[in-house]
Amino acid sequence: MADFDQELDARGLNCPLPILRAKKALNGLEGGQVLKIIATDPGSVKDFEAFANQTGNELMESTEANGEFHFLMKKSA
Amino acid sequence: MNQKKLTIIATKGTLDWAYPPFILASTAAALGYETTMFFTFYGLQLLRKKLNLKVSPLGNPGMPMPLGMDKWFPVLGTALPGMETMMTSMMKNKIKSKGVASIEDLRSLCIEADVKLIGCQMTIDLFDMKRSDFIDEIELGGAATYFEHAGESDVSLFI
Numbered sequence A: 001m002a003d004f005d006q007e008l009d010a011r012g013l014n015c016p017l018p019i020l021r022a023k024k025a026l027n028g029l030e031g032g033q034v035l036k037i038i039a040t041d042p043g044s045v046k047d048f049e050a051f052a053n054q055t056g057n058e059l060m061e062s063t064e065a066n067g068e069f070h071f072l073m074k075k076s077a
Numbered sequence B: 001m002n003q004k005k006l007t008i009i010a011t012k013g014t015l016d017w018a019y020p021p022f023i024l025a026s027t028a029a030a031l032g033y034e035t036t037m038f039f040t041f042y043g044l045q046l047l048r049k050k051l052n053l054k055v056s057p058l059g060n061p062g063m064p065m066p067l068g069m070d071k072w073f074p075v076l077g078t079a080l081p082g083m084e085t086m087m088t089s090m091m092k093n094k095i096k097s098k099g100v101a102s103i104e105d106l107r108s109l110c111i112e113a114d115v116k117l118i119g120c121q122m123t124i125d126l127f128d129m130k131r132s133d134f135i136d137e138i139e140l141g142g143a144a145t146y147f148e149h150a151g152e153s154d155v156s157l158f159i
Helices: A017-027 A044-055 B015-030 B041-047 B066-072 B083-097 B103-112 B121-126 B143-150
Strands: A006-010 A034-039 A058-065 A068-074 B005-010 B034-039 B116-120 B139-141 B155-158
Touching: A006 A017, A017 A034, A017 A044, A017 A068, A017 B015, A034 A044, A044 A058, A044 A068, B005 B015, B005 B041, B005 B143, B015 B034, B015 B041, B015 B083, B015 B103, B015 B155, B034 B041, B034 B143, B041 B116, B041 B121, B116 B121, B116 B143, B121 B139, B139 B143
Parallel strands: A006 A034, B005 B034, B005 B155, B034 B116, B116 B139
Antiparallel strands: A034 A068, A058 A068
16 A cells, blocks of 8 residues: 555544544645545445545545455645 | 535434434535534524433334334334333444444534534524523524525535
8 A cells, every 4th residue: 555644543433423534634734645544434435435526635545454444545735 | 616505404303313414514514515504493402502312212113123112012112101211322322332423523523614503593582492501602593594504505404
């Protein structure tokens, strides 16, 4: 998995908390920086796609491993 | 890019029905929507300083009941004394164990994200409520205030 600037552990959280926490974490980053998010909510896969589409932040990667979902979100410039 | 706008009318004051308006409002705010919530009638319960929301199985055939009570004692089973308290505490335990946010948390997140909260003045008068019963972050208004926001909204929901 590519490099990231900050990691957000959203394991065990359910909709809409992973999105809300991610939004908050992105607020603290500079444009172009990358946030890694780890979640266990299966709904977050679709939701992070939708979040990226609507906010202009780029979902660089979305992968699953051992029941966990990993996302790389690059903050829009 | 023009900022999108959402208005929600929240009319229900039970624990289960408190979720849709706060989930949608907090998420919309995270997506960049300018969000306004208008609380009327029983929805005002969601703005109290100390929340005491309950869930009732009464008149709700869709609610899953423990031990198949709804099958053995339809209607009557849901009306037993203490049932509301029991179902409320079961629901709260479930909410916690599944990592679902509490209403208190979602409300705080909305406030943090600058969601505008408007309480219905008429409801407060009607039920002899006091401004001091409610959190400081709200403003009060009426139907015209609602339309001031709804009129320029992209999405408007009645819950």
